[in-house]
Amino acid sequence: xxxxxxxxxxxxxxxxxxxxxxxxxxxxxxxxxxxxxxxxxxxxxxxxxxxxxxxxxxxxxxxxxxxxxxxxxxxxxxxxxxxxxxxxxxxxxxxxxxxxxxxxxxxxxxxxxxxxxxxxxxxxxxxxxxxxxxxxxxxxxxxxxxxxxxxxxxxxxxxxxxxxxxxxxxxxxxxxxxxxxxxxxxxxxxxxxxxxxxxxxxxxxxxxxxxxxxxxxxxxxxxxxxxxxxxxxxxxxxxxxxxxxxxxxxxxxxxxxxxxxxxxxxxxxxxxxxxxxxxxxxxxxxxxxxxxxxxxxxxxxxxxxxxxxxxxxxxxxxxxxxxxxxxxxxxxxxxxxxxxxxxxxxxxxxxxxxxxxxxxxxxxxxxxxxxxxxxxxxxxxxxxxxxxxxxxxxxxxxxxxxxxxxxxxxxxxx
Amino acid sequence: xxxxxxxxxxxxxxxxxxxxxxxxxxxxxxxxxxxxxxxxxxxxxxxxxxxxxxxxxxxxxxxxxxxxxxxxxxxxxxxxxxxxxxxxxxxxxxxxxxxxxxxxxxxxxxxxxxxxxxxxxxxxxxxxxxxxxxxxxxxxxxxxxxxxxxxxxxxxxxxxxxxxxxxxxxxxxxxxxxxxxxxxxxxxxxxxxxxxxxxxxxxxxxxxxxxxxxxxxxxxxxxxxxxxxxxxxxxxxxxxxxxxxxxxxxxxxxxxxxxxxxxxxxxxxxxxxxxxxxxxxxxxxxxxxxxxxxx
Numbered sequence: 001x002x003x004x005x006x007x008x009x010x011x012x013x014x015x016x017x018x019x020x021x022x023x024x025x026x027x028x029x030x031x032x033x034x035x036x037x038x039x040x041x042x043x044x045x046x047x048x049x050x051x052x053x054x055x056x057x058x059x060x061x062x063x064x065x066x067x068x069x070x071x072x073x074x075x076x077x078x079x080x081x082x083x084x085x086x087x088x089x090x091x092x093x094x095x096x097x098x099x100x101x102x103x104x105x106x107x108x109x110x111x112x113x114x115x116x117x118x119x120x121x122x123x124x125x126x127x128x129x130x131x132x133x134x135x136x137x138x139x140x141x142x143x144x145x146x147x148x149x150x151x152x153x154x155x156x157x158x159x160x161x162x163x164x165x166x167x168x169x170x171x172x173x174x175x176x177x178x179x180x181x182x183x184x185x186x187x188x189x190x191x192x193x194x195x196x197x198x199x200x201x202x203x204x205x206x207x208x209x210x211x212x213x214x215x216x217x218x219x220x221x222x223x224x225x226x227x228x229x230x231x232x233x234x235x236x237x238x239x240x241x242x243x244x245x246x247x248x249x250x251x252x253x254x255x256x257x258x259x260x261x262x263x264x265x266x267x268x269x270x271x272x273x274x275x276x277x278x279x280x281x282x283x284x285x286x287x288x289x290x291x292x293x294x295x296x297x298x299x300x301x302x303x304x305x306x307x308x309x310x311x312x313x314x315x316x317x318x319x320x321x322x323x324x325x326x327x328x329x330x331x332x333x334x335x336x337x338x339x340x341x342x343x344x345x346x347x348x349x350x351x352x353x354x355x356x357x358x359x360x361x362x363x364x365x366x367x368x369x370x371x372x373x374x375x376x377x378x379x380x381x382x383x384x385x386x387x388x389x390x391x392x393x394x395x396x397x398x399x400x401x402x403x404x405x406x407x408x409x410x411x412x413x414x
Numbered sequence: 415x416x417x418x419x420x421x422x423x424x425x426x427x428x429x430x431x432x433x434x435x436x437x438x439x440x441x442x443x444x445x446x447x448x449x450x451x452x453x454x455x456x457x458x459x460x461x462x463x464x465x466x467x468x469x470x471x472x473x474x475x476x477x478x479x480x481x482x483x484x485x486x487x488x489x490x491x492x493x494x495x496x497x498x499x500x501x502x503x504x505x506x507x508x509x510x511x512x513x514x515x516x517x518x519x520x521x522x523x524x525x526x527x528x529x530x531x532x533x534x535x536x537x538x539x540x541x542x543x544x545x546x547x548x549x550x551x552x553x554x555x556x557x558x559x560x561x562x563x564x565x566x567x568x569x570x571x572x573x574x575x576x577x578x579x580x581x582x583x584x585x586x587x588x589x590x591x592x593x594x595x596x597x598x599x600x601x602x603x604x605x606x607x608x609x610x611x612x613x614x615x616x617x618x619x620x621x622x623x624x625x626x627x628x629x630x631x632x633x634x635x636x637x638x639x640x641x642x643x644x645x646x647x648x649x650x651x652x653x654x655x656x657x658x659x660x661x662x663x664x665x666x667x668x669x670x671x672x673x674x675x676x677x678x679x680x681x682x683x684x685x686x687x688x689x690x691x692x693x694x695x696x697x698x699x700x701x702x703x704x705x706x707x708x709x
Contacts, residue, residue, distance in 0.1 A: 071672045100461040185653060241544045243565035243654040382673030390655035
């Protein structure tokens, strides 16, 4: 029945496009996404089906791209053969396309559907030059995932400040457990560690100013962050040879009980569970305070959907944006994604980690960062993450690394 | 009238046959070279306005440590990849005998060249893995601590070259095996009568006859070392912290990778790489020209 329906819709769309070329695109909505992993793929399937059901006059054509390949193909299709909607990321990551005039401002959707209230938490990360450039539909928290059972076994309480954090590491080491695992082959894991250390040492505003390029990398406050980092490195805080491992490879030591913590995003929970850590063994805690008195800010990357400036069917695309912003829709897709909805009226799935994430993020007033490679421009992000990786293996090269990053900063922000 | 018609036919025909080739070559090879040179004088993210920066990209390049690291790695690749030629010769001579089942041995030696570079890269990533890699298990038998070859800036390039040598040696071996088929048996017979054997036989009798095979083997190995991109991309993605990059990879990273899009800077790296390769290509063309004239 369903198949026949879609077939009929396709035929209808075909007929329309054949007969009236000028209005051919009305009713046909082209969506490009990079949601190729199983959960995101299922979420988008359900999302599109739901939209088509409510809007029978619209036929959706969905082009599913490979997650990695999308990052380069988006540049081509935005200029050459634009879809009506494309997913991307909030913050500075969308800046090049906004600057190049390839995304359409969607303030009318925000105003018309009162998204400034319902999506308030992400409004700032969607705003460039005072305009909104898309609609956010999901985000997830970062923090420390840890072996709850090992902490209990060795009598370690969840650390809430720097001294407790280091003491926890010492106890773990005394029991032959490496405090933290990490796999830095893909570089970005290092940025999670840096973001938290820097936000906790110097505060959210400083961290944002840094990623906006307003602070020289040779600044003493950066050195303070790095010296905190070095304290951990001097304790052999992380597993050996981490540059040889991908982030998934680095789950193994933690699953085997050879390491006890991982600074990660919530998407890792799925992998932990597959590897055999259930909720009795795996826990989550907020990255502890470092400089006393600095309010805790968090890292929570947001995924978004945008209308390209060259889209052909902007009217229906805006209907889709209004649909994806709705509380019930965000609730159901995030249930499938295993992530957090942006809409404040959406309920969060009954999952320990998501509930913990929601509690943590809704209590965060200091600010929410997108992640180093989304807050900083691409060139700075790449150089920065390479520098962090090098620092973690060769901390004695700190000066050379910071000077190099400063050189990149002076060039990357014109 | 007829004669001159024939003449023009004779002079024209080659050009007519060459025309499609020349046309393609111009569109896809010659023109992009000049476009790249042009782009290298701009600062451009591939989307927005191009901004003229003159020699700015080149000045930056010559002050960029990453450029020198890549250049050094290119030289290492060129030097150590050459090991494939003598290694291929050695295996070819070893396999060039009539024993029962030699065809099977030959095909086993040829195997790495048949499988994809990507697979070779992945196999070696596992081989080097500090946790479960075969290499570190073997080192463990001798009481040596695991070495994370691909995570250590001192070893990483050599580790990737070693992985690349595996299929390249097989390639050279095949070239030499066909070359050995053409070696004149009577000459060897004559040399035997003159009491030549072993290395002297190899050096004075066999090798001169293998000269064409050696020439091709060297050419494909040089080309192979410049195509190291796929191995690096699969095995380390340029890491750790960019210490296994070669120029081609650095160019790709700057212009097309996830965090790249500095088209102008990437183009300037391409131009430098082009100039370096021109030295080799000129030498190669000169030798071809000399050989043709000498005939």
